[in-house]
Each structure stands twice: as C-alpha cells, then as structure tokens.
Amino acid sequence: MARKTTAQVLRENKDSGKGSLVGYFPAGYPSVEASIEAAVAMCENGVDVLELGVPYSDPVMDGPVIQAATLTALEQGFKLKQIFDVVRGVTERVDTPVLVMTYWNPVLQYGVDRFAADLAAAGGAGLITPDLIPDEANLWLTASDAHNLDRVFLAAPTSTETRFETAAKLSRGFVYAVSTMGITGARAELDALAQKVVGGVRKADPAQLTCVGIGISTAEQVAEVNGYADGAIVGSAFVKAYAEGGIEALKAEVQALASNLAR
Amino acid sequence: MTTNLRSQSGPYFGDFGGRYVPESLIAALDQLEATYKAAKADPTFAMELAELHRTYTGRPSIITEAKRFAASTGTDVRIFLKREDLNHTGSHKINNVLGQALLTKRMGKTRIIAETGAGQHGVASATAAALFGLECTVYMGEVDTERQALNVARMRLLGAEVIPVKTGSRTLKDAINEALRDWVANVDNTHYLLGTVAGPHPFPEMVRDFHSVIGIEARQQMLDEYGFLPTALAACVGGGSNAIGLFHAFLDDQDVAIYGFEAAGDGLDTPRHAATLTYGRPGVLHGARSYMLQDEDGQTMESHSISAGLDYPGVGPEHAWLKDLGRANYWGISDKEAMDAMLQLSRTEGIIPAIETSHALAGALKLAKELPAGSSILVNLSGRGDKDMETAGKYFGFIADTNAAPAGGSH
Numbered sequence: 071m072a073r074k075t076t077a078q079v080l081r082e083n084k085d086s087g088k089g090s091l092v093g094y095f096p097a098g099y100p101s102v103e104a105s106i107e108a109a110v111a112m113c114e115n116g117v118d119v120l121e122l123g124v125p126y127s128d129p130v131m132d133g134p135v136i137q138a139a140t141l142t143a144l145e146q147g148f149k150l151k152q153i154f155d156v157v158r159g160v161t162e163r164v165d166t167p168v169l170v171m172t173y174w175n176p177v178l179q180y181g182v183d184r185f186a187a188d189l190a191a192a193g194g195a196g197l198i199t200p201d202l203i204p205d206e207a208n209l210w211l212t213a214s215d216a217h218n219l220d221r222v223f224l225a226a227p228t229s230t231e232t233r234f235e236t237a238a239k240l241s242r243g244f245v246y247a248v249s250t251m252g253i254t255g256a257r258a259e260l261d262a263l264a265q266k267v268v269g270g271v272r273k274a275d276p277a278q279l280t281c282v283g284i285g286i287s288t289a290e291q292v293a294e295v296n297g298y299a300d301g302a303i304v305g306s307a308f309v310k311a312y313a314e315g316g317i318e319a320l321k322a323e324v325q326a327l328a329s330n331l332a333r
Numbered sequence: 334m335t336t337n338l339r340s341q342s343g344p345y346f347g348d349f350g351g352r353y354v355p356e357s358l359i360a361a362l363d364q365l366e367a368t369y370k371a372a373k374a375d376p377t378f379a380m381e382l383a384e385l386h387r388t389y390t391g392r393p394s395i396i397t398e399a400k401r402f403a404a405s406t407g408t409d410v411r412i413f414l415k416r417e418d419l420n421h422t423g424s425h426k427i428n429n430v431l432g433q434a435l436l437t438k439r440m441g442k443t444r445i446i447a448e449t450g451a452g453q454h455g456v457a458s459a460t461a462a463a464l465f466g467l468e469c470t471v472y473m474g475e476v477d478t479e480r481q482a483l484n485v486a487r488m489r490l491l492g493a494e495v496i497p498v499k500t501g502s503r504t505l506k507d508a509i510n511e512a513l514r515d516w517v518a519n520v521d522n523t524h525y526l527l528g529t530v531a532g533p534h535p536f537p538e539m540v541r542d543f544h545s546v547i548g549i550e551a552r553q554q555m556l557d558e559y560g561f562l563p564t565a566l567a568a569c570v571g572g573g574s575n576a577i578g579l580f581h582a583f584l585d586d587q588d589v590a591i592y593g594f595e596a597a598g599d600g601l602d603t604p605r606h607a608a609t610l611t612y613g614r615p616g617v618l619h620g621a622r623s624y625m626l627q628d629e630d631g632q633t634m635e636s637h638s639i640s641a642g643l644d645y646p647g648v649g650p651e652h653a654w655l656k657d658l659g660r661a662n663y664w665g666i667s668d669k670e671a672m673d674a675m676l677q678l679s680r681t682e683g684i685i686p687a688i689e690t691s692h693a694l695a696g697a698l699k700l701a702k703e704l705p706a707g708s709s710i711l712v713n714l715s716g717r718g719d720k721d722m723e724t725a726g727k728y729f730g731f732i733a734d735t736n737a738a739p740a741g742g743s744h
C-alpha cells in the first residue's frame with residue numbers, strides 16, 4: 071500500500087527542509103463520528119502525522135483541556151474497541167500515518183497482542199505510550215515487532231544518558247521529547263529544556279527521529295521547534311480550538327500552526 | 334509456600350508492582366530510591382527516626398486487650414488492639430510521614446505534596462511540614478473535604494495548603510492524579526509524600542518499611558506481655574499501609590493467619606463497594622500493577638465506602654502478591670457492619686475508632702466466630718474516630734442530618 075510510515079513522512083519533510091506538524095485529537099470527542107471528521111480535517115489542513123488519544127479515566131499526563139475532552143468522550147459512552155473504528159475511519163480517507171496515544175491499562179486489559187493486531191488491521195501506525203517506560207514494555211516490544219507497529223517512547227529533561235539511549239534504541243517512528251517538566255497544555259514560552267532533550271536523543275542515536283511535545287501552541291513555536299527537532303507535537307491548542315469553534319475553528323488553527331512550515 | 338516472604342523487596346512482588354509512570358518522573362523515583370537505600374545503610378538515619386518516634390510520635394504504641402468487646406462475640410476468642418490511634422496526629426500515618434520527611438531533607442527538597450482521603454495522611458504530612466519547616470500542599474477529593482471537614486481545618490491550621498480536587502469521582506483516586514501532575518511539574522524542589530503502599534517503586538517497599546514498626550513492636554509485645562503470638566491478625570485495607578505495617582513482621586510466622594478487611598460499601602452484592610482484592614482484576618493504576626476495580630475496557634471504576642480512607646479502587650502490590658500466594662485473606666465489610674463495630678467498640682471499651690479502622694474491628698468480630706476456641710486476634714487500631722464525628726453523629730442520629738437519610742456517605 072501507498073501509505074508511508076511515520077518515520078518516512080518525518081524524514082522526507084526533514085530532508086526537504088519542511089519540518090513536520092504532529093497533531094493530537096481525542097477519539098470519541100465529542101462523538102465517534104465527529105472525532106473522525108475532526109481528525110480527517112486536521113490531516114487535510116496541514117497535520118503530517120496524526121495522534122489519536124484514547125479516552126481514559128485517569129489521564130495523569132494530561133492538562134485540563136484534554137482531560138475535559140476525554141471525559142466528555144467517556145461520558146458519551148466511548149468504548150475502547152471504538153478506537154479501531156476511528157483509526158479505520160481516518161485511514162480510509164487520508165494517507166497520513168495515524169498513531170494512537172494511550173495510557174497502558176486499557177491496552178493491558180484488551181490484551182497487548184490483540185490490541186496490536188486490531189490496530190494494525192485498522193491501518194494504525196503504532197502507539198505512543200505516556201505511562202509505559204521501556205523498562206516495563208516487554209509485552210509491547212514483542213507485539214509491536216510482530217505486527218510491525220511504531221512504538222513511541224518518551225524522553226524527558228531529567229532522563230539520563232542511559233535512558234536516552236534506551237528510548238532512542240527502542241522507539242520506532244520517533245522519540246517523543248517532553249519539552250518541559252509538566253503536563254499537556256499550552257505554555258507561553260517553550261523551555262530551553264526541549265533542545266536539551268532533543269540533543270540527548272541525537273547524541274544517543276543520530277539516526278533516530280525526535281519530535282517535541284507538551285506546551286506548543288503557536289506557529290512561531292512550531293517553526294522554532296522544527297529548527298532543531300524533526301517535528302512539533304500539538305494537542306491542547308487543537309482541542310481548545312475545536313471546543314470553542316467546532317471543526318472550522320480547528321481547520322483554521324491547524325492551518326495557522328502549519329503556516330510557518332515551508333510547504 | 335515460600336518461607337522467606339519478609340525479605341521480598343521491590344520493584345516487583347511476584348507479577349505486581351513496577352513503575353508505570355511517565356518518563357518525567359523516573360529521575361525523581363531513582364533519586365528517592367537511591368536516597369532511601371543510602372539512608373537504610375546509614376545507622377544515624379534509623380536513630381534519628383527512632384528518636385522522633387520516641388519523643389514526638391509517642392512510640393511504642395501500647396497493646397490493649399479488648400475484653401468486653403471480645404465477650405460480645407459470645408466466644409472465648411481474645412482480641413488485642415495495637416493502638417496506633419494513640420500516635421501523635423491520631424493514626425498510623427505519621428510513621429511513614431516522618432520517615433519520608435527525613436528523606437525529603439536528605440534530598441534537599443523544600444516542598445512536600447500529599448494526597449489524602451480521610452485527611453489523616455494530609456494531617457500527618459502537614460504536621461511533619463510544620464516540624465521540619467517544609468512547604469506543604471495537600472490534594473483532597475472535594476467529596477472528602479466535605480465528609481472530613483475537620484481534618485481540612487486541621488491541615489490549614491498547621492499551615493498547609495489544601496486543594497479540593499474536582500475531577501473524576503472527586504475522591505482519593507483523583508487526589509492522587511492531581512498530586513502526580515503537580516509532581517511532574519515541580520519535581521526539582523518537591524517530594525511527593527505518598528501516603529500508602531501503592532504507587533510506583535520504591536513507594537510500596539519504602540512505605541511498608543516505615544510502617545513495619547507496627548508489627549515489629551506488636552510481635553514483641555505479644556511475646557513479652559502475653560507469652561504467645563496471636564492466632565490471627567486483622568487490619569483494614571485501603572491502599573494497605575496500616576495492614577502491611579502490622580502483617581510484615583508476621584509474614585514468616587506460618588501459624589499466624591492474616592486477614593485484611595476491605596470496604597464492601599453498600600454490600601458485595603451491590604456495585605457500590607471498594608473491595609479491590611475481592612472483586613477487582615489485575616491492572617495498572619497510579620504507577621503499579623496490582624488488583625484494581627475496573628470495567629472491561631480498563632477504565633478505573635469508582636469505589637464507594639462510608640469511609641473516605643478506604644474509598645479507593647486500587648491497592649498496594651504487596652497485598653496483591655500475598656493474596657495470590659494465599660498467605661493473606663481479604664474479606665469485605667459493609668458500611669453497616671463497620672458502623673456497628675464502631676459503636677460496639679466505643680461502648681464496650683471506651684475507645685472511639687476511625688471508620689476505616691472499624692472495618693478491621695467488624696472483621697475481627699466475624700473472624701472470632703470462625704476461629705477455634707482459645708484463639709486470639711490482634712487488630713491494628715489504625716486510627717481514632719474524632720475526625721468521623723460528623724459522619725457518625727448523623728449516621729446514628731446523634732446530631733441532625735440536614736441532608737436526610739442515614740449512612741452519611743456523600744455519594
């Protein structure tokens with residue numbers, strides 16, 4: 071099939087000097103169908119890699135904007151298996167690689183290998199696992215290899231050299247560089263820490279890709295991050311735009327945030 | 334069965350435990366683990382903590398035989414109470430808090446954060462913060478700030494900031510989520526003083542060690558004062574800290590049976606309970622793999638208990654391990670059974686227990702009827718009931734309940 075892998079997309083954009091925008095949206099928010107529409111719109115308006123969030127009862131890495139959205143999805147009755155409907159709904163319509171961002175317990179309860187198989191069958195590219203560190207990830211390493219899926223581990227400003235090495239070695243797709251010590255949500259200024267994390271990953275493995283997330287909310291920040299990393303990850307700003315102005319506002323926000331990237 | 338259960342340390346207890354947390358917290362957990370290991374190897378740390386317990390906590394806590402309470406079972410089973418309610422601040426929670434406060438100092442951190450359900454851990458944390466000159470923020474579910482209003486006032490009087498948590502079920506589980514978020518953002522100057530034996534490694538092992546003084550003292554006291562070890566141990570289980578504190582010294586005493594009592598809320602035949610080990614399944618919550626209450630999608634389910642301190646859908650990984658090994662038994666106790674036992678102990682012994690603790694007492698009453706004649710039960714009297722007077726007063730109709738209906742639980 072023609073669909074490119076996450077790494078291919080990021081690398082092509084990098085090599086041609088374009089930079090990449092990774093966009094997050096919660097599956098099931100405000101409904102399963104509407105989240106598919108929103109995600110497709112993001113892909114059609116400038117998002118290079120899509121990140122679909124699985125609504126979860128205890129999202130400790132998420133700030134208030136994303137918490138509110140995922141809670142809405144759960145209150146609407148979102149069921150875990152619907153994540154595959156959303157992934158399929160998006161991948162049927164656009165070529166963008168679709169990663170799923172999920173806390174670990176839902177995957178564990180579904181069955182790690184079964185989750186991987188169903189995700190691959192739906193056309194999903196892989197998983198971002200915010201509360202699964204490589205040290206605890208044996209089941210996932212095996213399943214992601216078996217089903218040829220991306221696995222995005224996190225690297226933080228406080229990670230040691232050894233941990234940068236592990237994250238770089240075991241991640242596939244890219245390493246998620248946490249730009250700041252904190253949870254998701256827009257920040258006025260990006261920490262210099264982001265550069266440090268990207269540097270840590272680069273030093274550990276110059277061939278590995280790394281995207282910066284947490285706190286990015288402006289076109290300037292997206293461009294700035296792409297100056298030293300392989301992509302900028304934006305979540306809360308998109309969810310907020312959608313919450314306030316629906317799909318048109320979301321499209322406008324995606325276009326605006328992608329506007330400083332050469333196209 | 335393994336005969337060396339006492340030597341088990343983290344990060345894993347069988348299939349349970351581990352560190353299921355964001356990468357951003359790993360450095361802090363590593364630092365805590367290293368600091369704790371160094372402190373354990375340093376005799377001055379043990380001396381400092383022992384001295385604090387002697388001159389501040391009021392340790393050793395005594396053992397009281399509850400003769401009239403035991404007689405009410407109509408059996409000859411003797412019931413002994415390990416009086417953690419007599420500790421400064423009124424519960425076992427201070428044992429762990431003083432240990433972690435000393436570690437906070439050693440790490441050079443200036444601020445502690447804590448979650449609290451019943452408010453006892455929050456009060457103990459606020460107390461230690463005052464004693465050691467640390468800043469203190471306590472996260473408490475909004476529901477719990479209402480049913481434990483007295484403890485909110487105590488924490489604020491002690492100089493702590495209390496933040497009511499309005500997300501999710503607005504109880505202990507959500508207070509832990511907020512504390513974790515705060516910790517991720519402020520980890521350079523802040524220690525998360527977790528109040529039970531749950532959470533990522535090294536918390537389950539470290540908090541257990543700080544509470545193991547309960548069982549170490551009690552075992553020796555039983556031998557010294559009565560000349561025998563109890564037939565059975567009884568403790569209530571929320572996250573499991575007071576229970577493991579009592580159990581640990583006895584784990585390798587094969588003749589001592591171990592019972593933990595969970596909150597069965599409205600009853601185990603209803604969905605409104607907090608009986609994690611009885612009705613939960615293994616899963617990952619708050620950084621560790623253990624039993625938890627969850628739906629088929631792995632979404633955490635809301636727990637229900639009249640007792641804020643037991644109203645938690647998770648439990649420490651060492652309990653999960655002891656359950657699967659068959660070394661410890663876990664039973665559910667309903668709100669009603671617990672409240673009956675609270676009244677019973679108050680009126681037979683003149684000791685008002687916390688509602689959490691009352692679950693252990695109700696369990697002991699049940700157990701007494703099943704044990705052979707001549708048995709004895711050692712109950713961990715984990716806390717005193719002053720904080721629960723509003724709930725109990727309304728439940729028993731001693732004071733007017735403006736919201737009608739008994740039970741006093743806020744949901």
Ligand SMILES: Cc1ncc(COP(=O)(O)O)c(C=O)c1O
Pocket residue numbers: 424425450451452453454528529530569570571572573574575576641642643687689690715716717
């Ligand atoms: C008096 C008392 N006992 C028991 C508990 C339950 O906690 P754990 O299971 O960690 O001992 C609490 C918690 O707030 C408490 O205040």
